[in-house]
Amino acid sequence: MLAAVAHARFPAFEVEPAVVGPVVLLEVLYLVAVHRLKNDERRTTRAQQVLGSSGVLTLLVAVDWPMDQLSDHYLFSAHMLQHTLISLVAPPLLLLGTPAWLARWVLSPRWLFATARQVCRPFFALVIFNAFIVFTHWTTVMNATLRSESIHFVDHVGWLLTALIMWMPVLSPLPEIPRLGPPATMLYLFLQSVVPTVPASFLTFGDHLIYQSYAHVPRLWGMTAIDDQRTAGLLMKLVGGMILWGFIAAAFFRWAYREQEADRMALRRGLTRMPSDDQILTWDQVEAEFERLGPPPRSETPPPTPSET
Numbered sequence: 001m002l003a004a005v006a007h008a009r010f011p012a013f014e015v016e017p018a019v020v021g022p023v024v025l026l027e028v029l030y031l032v033a034v035h036r037l038k039n040d041e042r043r044t045t046r047a048q049q050v051l052g053s054s055g056v057l058t059l060l061v062a063v064d065w066p067m068d069q070l071s072d073h074y075l076f077s078a079h080m081l082q083h084t085l086i087s088l089v090a091p092p093l094l095l096l097g098t099p100a101w102l103a104r105w106v107l108s109p110r111w112l113f114a115t116a117r118q119v120c121r122p123f124f125a126l127v128i129f130n131a132f133i134v135f136t137h138w139t140t141v142m143n144a145t146l147r148s149e150s151i152h153f154v155d156h157v158g159w160l161l162t163a164l165i166m167w168m169p170v171l172s173p174l175p176e177i178p179r180l181g182p183p184a185t186m187l188y189l190f191l192q193s194v195v196p197t198v199p200a201s202f203l204t205f206g207d208h209l210i211y212q213s214y215a216h217v218p219r220l221w222g223m224t225a226i227d228d229q230r231t232a233g234l235l236m237k238l239v240g241g242m243i244l245w246g247f248i249a250a251a252f253f254r255w256a257y258r259e260q261e262a263d264r265m266a267l268r269r270g271l272t273r274m275p276s277d278d279q280i281l282t283w284d285q286v287e288a289e290f291e292r293l294g295p296p297p298r299s300e301t302p303p304p305t306p307s308e309t
Contacts, residue, residue, distance in 0.1 A: 062156075087160070209226060
């Protein structure tokens with residue numbers, strides 16, 4: 001049985017410059033790049049700027065008060081929600097908000113661009129991200145991230161970088177690192193949704209606490225440690241699954257729309273011709289043909305007699 005832990009108050013407002021500072025710096029660098037480096041060939045749409053800044057804002061929500069305090073000192077479910085924001089919400093927004101010219105500028109060192117092209121291949125991206133999930137959910141690593149702010153910071157950076165790699169085959173802004181087609185995207189994201197099911201199942205259906213660092217933390221809202229762990233498992237599976245399956249659904253409808261548009265264009269160009277009225281065979285025409293041919297000819301050979309049979 002877990003020791004009873006006193007109920008706690010909601011954490012007071014607190015800002016950690018070492019955590020918030022890098023996120024704010026990222027937004028400043030992004031805005032400076034899209035405004036100071038732009039020219040006729042380097043353009044960033046308003047939609048891209050909104051998406052990119054929304055991605056940075058999502059990171060800020062994930063690492064700032066109260067999410068960071070709840071994650072470190074109170075609730076494992078908050079820790080799981082924090083990782084969901086860092087890995088499944090912020091990266092798609094950041095990639096959608098990054099124009100191709102800015103991505104090339106960030107990856108301008110030749111070795112970095114070559115490395116990105118290799119690790120962002122679908123198979124490698126899938127393996128890298130899921131290996132990181134398994135590694136960071138190892139109890140020794142999880143407990144270490146909760147005891148050390150430095151390890152926790154490295155953990156967050158690792159989640160963001162591996163998640164960007166995972167999302168590149170789906171949302172790459174670079175033609176040099178092409179996006180998967182809709183069918184391949186659906187298969188890729190489906191496979192991505194499989195591996196997190198394993199740790200999520202242990203968290204949701206386990207009857208003992210897996211991460212002992214959360215055994216003696218102050219409890220909020222009367223939630224026990226086991227309830228908190230099960231909530232974390234549900235967040236990992238359901239919320240993460242909803243995001244991935246939302247992208248799968250979007251890929252499917254985009255694929256269906258393109259197929260319909262291709263059919264319409266083929267009809268307009270005459271590549272696919274509908275039969276005209278005089279080319280359609282009717283039942284009256286079939287009956288008329290039978291009447292013209294008449295009854296079938298009779299056989300000249302007499303039927304066999306009973307003795308012959």
